[in-house]
Amino acid sequence: MMSTTADTTDLDELARRLDRAHVFHSWSAQGALAPFVIAGGSGARVWDHGGRSWLDFSSQLVNVNIGHQHPAVVAAIAEQAGRLATIAPSTANLVRGQAAERIAALAPAGFEKVFFTNGGADANENAIRLARLYTGRDKVLSRYRSYHGNTGAAIVATGDWRRVPNEYARGHVHFFGPYAYRSEFWSDGPEQECERALHHLRRVIQAEGPESIAAILLETVPGTAGVLVPPPGYLAGVRALADEHGIVLILDEVMAGFGRTGRWFAFDDHDVVPDLITFAKGVNSGYVPIGGVVISDPIAAAFDERVFPGGLTYSGHPLAAASAVAAIDAMRDEGIVDNARRIGADVLGPALAELAGRHPVIGEVRGVGVFWALELVTDRETRQPLPATAMARLRAALFERGLIGFFADNRIHVVPPCTVGDDEVREAIALYDEVLATAL
Numbered sequence: 474m475m476s477t478t479a480d481t482t483d484l485d486e487l488a489r490r491l492d493r494a495h496v497f498h499s500w501s502a503q504g505a506l507a508p509f510v511i512a513g514g515s516g517a518r519v520w521d522h523g524g525r526s527w528l529d530f531s532s533q534l535v536n537v538n539i540g541h542q543h544p545a546v547v548a549a550i551a552e553q554a555g556r557l558a559t560i561a562p563s564t565a566n567l568v569r570g571q572a573a574e575r576i577a578a579l580a581p582a583g584f585e586k587v588f589f590t591n592g593g594a595d596a597n598e599n600a601i602r603l604a605r606l607y608t609g610r611d612k613v614l615s616r617y618r619s620y621h622g623n624t625g626a627a628i629v630a631t632g633d634w635r636r637v638p639n640e641y642a643r644g645h646v647h648f649f650g651p652y653a654y655r656s657e658f659w660s661d662g663p664e665q666e667c668e669r670a671l672h673h674l675r676r677v678i679q680a681e682g683p684e685s686i687a688a689i690l691l692e693t694v695p696g697t698a699g700v701l702v703p704p705p706g707y708l709a710g711v712r713a714l715a716d717e718h719g720i721v722l723i724l725d726e727v728m729a730g731f732g733r734t735g736r737w738f739a740f741d742d743h744d745v746v747p748d749l750i751t752f753a754k755g756v757n758s759g760y761v762p763i764g765g766v767v768i769s770d771p772i773a774a775a776f777d778e779r780v781f782p783g784g785l786t787y788s789g790h791p792l793a794a795a796s797a798v799a800a801i802d803a804m805r806d807e808g809i810v811d812n813a814r815r816i817g818a819d820v821l822g823p824a825l826a827e828l829a830g831r832h833p834v835i836g837e838v839r840g841v842g843v844f845w846a847l848e849l850v851t852d853r854e855t856r857q858p859l860p861a862t863a864m865a866r867l868r869a870a871l872f873e874r875g876l877i878g879f880f881a882d883n884r885i886h887v888v889p890p891c892t893v894g895d896d897e898v899r900e901a902i903a904l905y906d907e908v909l910a911t912a913l
Contacts, residue, residue: 484522485510499623500635509872514541517893519877527872530889530901531879535696535844536754538732539800539809540892546760549799553791562589562788572794575801576756576767579737581746586773588781589765589789593727593753594622596764597690599783600749601626604688604721606781607772611643612681614674614720615690616650618698621725630690633698644687648677650695651704654837654848655856663704671710683718688749693739696728697881700839700846708745715748721772723749727764731755732804732891735814735842742841748772755891757800763793804891813891817842820895824902825887832909834859845887847905858883863913870912876904 488510498506512522517540520526532538539546553568560566573587588603590596601613615621617632628635629642649657651670658669678686689711695701708724715722724747729739733755736742740750749772753764787793804810817840825845829835836850849859849867864880871878879886885905889897 481522481524484512488512488522516540516542517890517897527875527877528889528897528901528904529877530887531877532843532888532890533759534754535728535733535879535886535888536759538755538813538891539758539804540890543758543800543803543892545803546757546796546799549795550761550792553795557791559787560791562784562786566789566791566794568791568798569789569794572789572797572801575798576752576765579801580750580767583746583770584750584767585770586768587765588768588783589763589794590753590785591762591787592622592764593725593751594624594627594764595785596727596751596753596766597621597627597630597723597725598624600723600751600766601630601688601690602783603749603766603768603772603781604723606779607775608687608719608721610685610687612646612686613644613688613690614646614648614677614681614686616692616695616698617647618650618652618695618701619692619725620695620697621690621692622727646677646681646686648674650691650701651707652699652701653704654839664706667704667707667710670707671714674711675714678714678718678720683720686718686720688721688723689715690723690725692725692727692729693743694729694734694841694844696844696886699848699881699884700844700886702839702841703743705743708740708743712745712747721748723747723751725751727751727753728755729844731801732810732813733842733844733888735810735817737810757793757796758890760796760800761790761793762787763790763797807892809891812893813842816891816893816895816898817845820898821845821887821889824898828902828906828909831906834909834913840887843887843889843891843893847885847887849883849885866912867908870908871904874904874908876901 510521511519518526519529576587577585615630619632621627621630626642628639629645632647651666653663653666660666660669724740726738730752748769750767825838829838834849835847837848851857868880879888
């Protein structure tokens with residue numbers, strides 16, 4: 474226990490010093506970094522050693538769906554650590570089986586098997602591997618506005634700038650998906666955007682040669698790319714194109730799944746069933762690294778007599794499996810997924826719409842559940858994105874006022890834990906309101 478203010482200040486300083494001396498950070502030029510310290514958390518709040526606290530409306534990397542330090546999940550990890558801390562994936566283990574059973578039960582009928590990975594990137598990596606082996610084809614189609622992880626094939630499947638210095642994997646083709654606010658298709662609304670985006674995808678399939686395409690890989694709701702909720706009919710249209718040409722449909726639910734959209738899986742809101750489902754993040758809120766692929770029965774059966782050439786030392790790690798079981802059970806027992814849907818429909822969505830009414834810098838509000846984005850512009854007519862310097866001022870101003878935000882390009886992503894309460898939403902909205910009025 475911390476004894477004095479001086480002691481706690483020293484711990485914050487020690488954490489900073491050790492970090493800068495020895496930790497190499499993701500996606501960063503290392504020299505100018507000055508990360509802030511987080512020492513603890515509970516629910517939707519985190520704090521440093523000195524007790525300064527922040528409302529976490531980033532859910533860190535949009536993964537702490539059940540909130541920080543949920544007691545049932547923490548207890549399950551501790552109990553499993555006391556029983557058996559690790560075991561090889563070639564063994565049968567009760568808690569691993571229970572985790573797979575619970576995850577498969579949330580999927581549509583016809584999904585019984587789960588392949589566990591260490592996170593979302595290698596979940597997508599192995600889904601691509603499964604699709605290629607199952608079809609005997611090579612190419613993978615994915616959107617330009619997407620993020621699928623930072624491993625070999627997953628980063629090349631990614632559509633944003635991060636793929637460009639990492640393009641070492643073969644057989645990847647990108648296409649544009651629907652984004653009515655910044656349409657690539659000169660559409661006049663969601664219906665036309667959907668129709669033209671599907672036509673564009675059909676033409677890409679035709680131009681690439683359908684017989685060469687193993688998979689279409691989509692984030693059900695692109696997250697880092699802008700919380701781009703697909704228009705009605707789009708995912709069903711992609712499903713139809715995949716069926717027409719014998720292509721495997723992989724839906725990446727790494728960020729969108731396990732309550733983030735107010736559903737267990739984001740595709741539950743759309744008339745579509747994929748062939749492979751990838752997950753991570755919200756399945757256990759990142760308390761222990763875990764991800765995986767939920768495999769449809771026909772694809773799983775293809776490996777009954779054929780060796781699947783993939784594996785990971787920590788596949789189905791018992792501490793991770795125990796945390797997933799506890800998280801799923803707690804989310805169900807406590808109505809956490811329903812809470813995310815109610816918050817989005819009744820509290821957060823309306824409050825963000827009102828915020829847009831007061832601040833012309835908000836060009837568009839979009840989202841569902843606890844998965845929202847404010848797209849910020851210098852002018853609503855031209856839709857010119859707000860520049861990076863202004864976004865940096867907003868981020869700093871929010872942080873100084875006690876809120877951790879998730880920022881991407883010219884957007885503030887409003888992505889609190891699924892456990893967030895009405896009062897916490899109102900507190901956050903007041904902070905967004907104040908900063909948008911004073912920091913630009």
